[in-house]
Amino acid sequence: GSKGKSPSASSSGSVTPTAKAAQDMSDTEKIVNWSNWQQYIDVSDDEKSRPTIDAFTKATGIKVNYTEDYNDNDEFYAKVRPLLAGGEDTGRDVWCSTDWMVARLIRQGYVQPLDKANIPNAKNLEAAFQDVSFDPGRKYSLPWQAGFACIGYNTKATGGKKVTTITQLLTDPALKGKVTLLSEMRDTVGLVLLDQGKDPSNFTEADFKAAIAMIQKAKDAGQIQKFTGNDYTDGLSAGDIAACVAWSGDVASLSLDAPELELTLPEAGYTLWSDNFVIPAMAKHKKNAEQLINYYYDPKVMAEVEAWVNYIAPVAGTKDAVAAIDKDLAANQLIFPSTETLSKAKKFRDLTSKEESEFTRLFTNLATG
């Protein structure tokens, strides 16, 4: 029967539990294990090394095990949750979760408070990222990158055609069967809400359902090929995907090598998200992780990262540092958006626990239906 330890048994109750800390081995083991999204860090020209990471190791003697196994928030959460729930080490010291996921991790007591003493550079945090609803006072997290969810397309596959609106993405027969959407509900639904004239930061359940209906219609018409995680970059580059909901920096950085890849920030608006460093419970090398965060909060280091990933830097002073490397880059609206660009970017509002399960269910049924 149900007497045994069911996968969820240990996380009942609504009081925020505190994450357990493990014995910190940082001083004896010069290691830090970092899980991150794909294509989210600078890579040398020959693609064999990661310059900023190598420089960090050189400076501190701490070896970074960098793993690109963060494809999608839900998927990643599902992977680590059983361990976190069981009070075990996940084998990772730090990873970058998206805002809403950070909220869940904090709520469940799966992440540890950051020791700011080890992160003096935290003072460089851009004002815009300082007070966030998902982590008031930034006790548990610091942003790694932020970005927009937008439209990406491959002109070779569209036959030269531009894709400018979500409506076009979901209805243009020229794209039939070659469109992908993100399995991240907030990005996909957010863009659709905006396309329908709604505001992701302030919408009703009915609005949400209307957005779902629109996607459902496109899906029923055979417009949509798949819902993907970060793996859309693969198909988009190959041309198996003609157009998709994409993350800004991915398309921007890929287009450096592949000019046929283009990106649209839709007129109707787009969503803004951030991915944040968090340190999970039982992490063995918490201090090393904090040193790593501190390292990347140096604007000069962050500038190097941005030159490659093309996302929005949360570290003040990065723009100047970038300008020192490359003037054009400093003018890139994707990395350093103007107020005008930012004004059309909306954040997806916080969801209640009940909303979250209900909306997730609706969306997942759509995505896997």
Added chain:
Amino acid sequence: MAATRTSGDLRLAGLTKEFDTFTAVHPMDLVIPEGSFFALLGPSGCGKTTTLRMVAGLEQPTAGRIHIGDTEITDTKAHQRNVNTVFQSYALFPHMNVLENVEFGLRRRGDKNATVKAKEALELVQLGEVAKKKPAQLSGGMQQRVALARAVVNRPDVLLLDEPLGALDLKLRRQMQIELKRIQQEVGLTFIHVTHDQEEAMTMADTIAVMNAGRIEQLGDPATLYEHPASTFVANFLGQSNLLKVTVTGPARNGEVPVTAYDTALTVAADHVPGDAKEVWLGVRPEKLRMGEHGGPNRLHGTVSDVSFTGVATQYLVRMPWGKELTVVQQNDGSGRARPGEDVTISWAAEHGFALDAAQAADAGVEEEG
């Protein structure tokens, strides 16, 4: 580990085997003298294999005891008995070569000279050159000889042969019979040979036991069994017999008993007829019948209905006036042959007839196809 060496006669006392409700072997008492060649003969399913398996220790008797000489081996495990078997299917180990197969038993007993002895045994069966081959590479006859060598090499007190020649074709079979007999004489072991080839049993064995439905029906040397069968079963099973139902018409005179069959007066040697019998089966072997008047005082007239030439002999079927056919075998010694349709006289000597209890079925032991 080593089998207990014993020697002497093999004695079965009240040996019985029941399977569930079916009795495969009824209590059996039997003594098989050391060094003899003993044949167990009988129709399919009569219990020959079961008997052998009990002797080998592969089957637990329901009751009874088994002795070799003075040693009781009833409860000894198969691998501890000094008894070996040559299985009908040979049961050679396919993953070992011929030599390894033959050495197997010796090695199990830790014999230091296993290889030397095994090679000798292979020489004995004239297979020295194939020692390194796998059984699958040998012909049926060669496999048969390996199986024999594998058993003989252990010099068992008793060697059991369960239709070892059953799978061979006729010509090869006759050859192997001679070889088997030679080997038995050379090594002097007790052989118990199961077969249902009567001719094989008769050519090879010193003593034959004819089994029927779990019981030994008659036991004796081949000629006695053949010439004086004790039952219609034995008469028919061991060779062919012509059986005539006859009525005893008077007391014995000059050692002969007068009888009539279908109104024809015949005689039978008195010592072959049970004293008080009124009606008996009169049996005569086909080769004892003569076409013509010279065979003896007993005469019958009939018509040749079939002639078949078998090389050495010719076999005739002669139809009697009352419808029954008698079988007559005549050696092809150069004398003329009768033709189908010819009317002939058949004759035989009184001492060649044997009489059997009339209560038995005339066709007992005429093997129905099973």
Added chain:
Amino acid sequence: MAATRTSGDLRLAGLTKEFDTFTAVHPMDLVIPEGSFFALLGPSGCGKTTTLRMVAGLEQPTAGRIHIGDTEITDTKAHQRNVNTVFQSYALFPHMNVLENVEFGLRRRGDKNATVKAKEALELVQLGEVAKKKPAQLSGGMQQRVALARAVVNRPDVLLLDEPLGALDLKLRRQMQIELKRIQQEVGLTFIHVTHDQEEAMTMADTIAVMNAGRIEQLGDPATLYEHPASTFVANFLGQSNLLKVTVTGPARNGEVPVTAYDTALTVAADHVPGDAKEVWLGVRPEKLRMGEHGGPNRLHGTVSDVSFTGVATQYLVRMPWGKELTVVQQNDGSGRARPGEDVTISWAAEHGFALDAAQAADAGVEEEG
């Protein structure tokens, strides 16, 4: 689809089969009259099966033609030939019951009365009651009869039997031989019967062809082949022969040729000796030899070295002064038996000896175990 009905004699003209570099059947010319029972006899590997398979259409001849009556069938597909085979392994369809097996051929040709005919055929082989059983539930002999019924029911122009009795045990085999012969006589088909049981061939066939290494060595009716073998191979393969190397000492007198063997004067019927021969093999069948003086003018003296009783007859080995053993078979007709060690005289009539070219090996056709 339906096989072309033809009839008449089966004629093979220059029929040849080569496998890669090996010639299994050398050009063969043969006429088998319609309705005859023809036996093909020969040692293992001599090409019997290959010949049959060419007739059945299962093997493509390398050269030569096959006719049935006036119709050439050399290039006709197996399923279009009106020829059926009874395979040694029976090759019954395990997933069909007995009746379905027997109906198979008829149904393939769209015969409306398939079931009726199949049932009749089963009656013919006395298996009416097992029609609904699967082959695996039948004994070997019954399976054999189903295979026969399955072939016979189609009334083929030619029925091929490839050692159909090879897997049966002796007693059953003799029974089936009689049945087979009866069926052939009843249905009147042409049977070609492959066997390497000589006695079987002799009892059953009208004509026997003895094959050796891909060639027909001799062809004739059983008695002729047996009494007058044309080569040592046939003499040894078909039954047993005593062969003596003899020197012709003079011209024929009174129809007999004088010869000597080891300084003993003997005679052979003149018509059995090649005109100009100097040295020949003198052959005598064991059953033609008499123990004692009454067999004929040819006499040899020797010592009995082995006696074996086979029921119908007793077989003696008699050692000659020069070391060779002769085999003598004497019917057990009641006359006394010699014992091992006894000195005996062996005699035979001149016309019972046959002479063969001395250039041949004496032991050709003594089947070596293969």
Added chain:
Amino acid sequence: MITLGSQSLQEGNIDDGYVFTGNVSIYADAVQRYWPHLVRSIGYAATATVLALVLGYPLAYFMAQKAGRWKNILLILVIAPFFTSFLIRTLAWRNILSDDGPVVAFAQSTGFTSLLQAVGLTSNDTLLASKFAVICGLTYNFLPFMILPLYASLERLDPRLVEAAGDLYASPREAFRRVTWPLSLPGVVAGTLLTFIPAAGDFINSRLLGNTETVMIGQVIDSQFLRVLDYPLAAALSFILLTMIVVLVAFYVRKAGTEELV
């Protein structure tokens, strides 16, 4: 299996945990919501099984009856792909069939893609991301599971039986239909089961080669378990899938009438 059963009867959510409530209605709910996936999975698996049989039979037959001394080599070649992760091979297929690859170009020029599109197996004039691709992937990946049992039973087939059929006037085609095929039925049954069952639960192929229209039940179970974390629903779906398969298989085995042959 039991744990699965009990879990399917629980209720709750990730944050609050699950309690056993014996809520059977979840089954009705699961079936109602996911019946298209169930039907689709069974349909794809069945189609792939039939295709695998059609493709596998000639190869198995050839290996068993005609290949002579090449038999073992061929057998090894059939088994060896097992050792290259089937993911790698599926990815290779994705590569081979990619939209601007030569295979697609050829298929387009011969009108094959239009044909597929016309019969609804693809939704545009390429091959990937379609029903067609998923079914091909399933067929391909489970082909060895079909071939091996077929081979095993065909190897045991006595060629003399086929000769006997020919001897009894059966044309080669009839000989196949009446003798070879029925005698290989045990292999056919084993092969189809070994192909059908895993194919029905597979999701890798539909995930890598399909689109949103080709989502199979395995993918739903996977995402309910590992993504939505709705354990009761996932467990219920697993149970339903298993039951459907057992029922279908029982029906099939009876229908094939091979009980006495196997």
Added chain:
Amino acid sequence: MSWIRRHLLAFAALAVLALLLVPNVVVAVFSFNDPVGKFNYNWAKFSTDAWAHPCGSPGICESLGLSLRIGVTASLVATVLGTMVALALGRYQFRGRAATNLLIFVPMATPEVVMGSSLLTLFLMLGIPSGALAILIAHIMFCVSFVVVAVKARVATLDPRLEEAAADLGATPAQTFLRVTLPLAAPGIAAGALLAFSLSFDDYIITNFNASPSSITFPMFVWGAAQRGVPVQVNVIGTVVFLAALLFVIAGQVLSNRRQRAV
């Protein structure tokens, strides 16, 4: 024309075989590619770089190592257990034999998702943490069934008289088992072991359910890589394993042939 018709079967068979092997060829060919960008699906230029540095992609060799370790351990344990069960089933009548037979069949008749998920549930209940140990246990559980089936098939064709013959020749039950039963069942056991290894080495679905982040098997690595561009090293390893399997089996074949032919 008739030549073609006569060899139609051979053509069909070879075509299917080719179909089976095409991906392996593509994988092998692309193992020599030096792709532009991170996606290895357009031929760029020839390079033996990946062959020189098979571990050049982070995590790949760790995952391969883990898969090999799990594969070897799981197939060893499953082979031992499976062989014992198969011998018991094939040789002895005992109570619960039918039930055992069924129990063996269940894992094979269960779709992998169901199997994976129920094992996960079971492990959670038993308090066995996800990770290498859980994967190993899971693999052993499904491999055992396949071993049993392979060995049982062999044992079924084994002549029981051979064991009797051994006893008859003085072999104790233990000797009979070691020298007769086991060697005769060996081909079945080897086949079972090989099958078990390949199933374990190739499994993704069941593994994925029971894996932890620190236990990424090779198929999981490939799956992950598939989401972001498969490194050339994967092709190298895929090819090496394929060739190794071929060599292994061919060597075994040659060896047993030679042993048979030895005169």
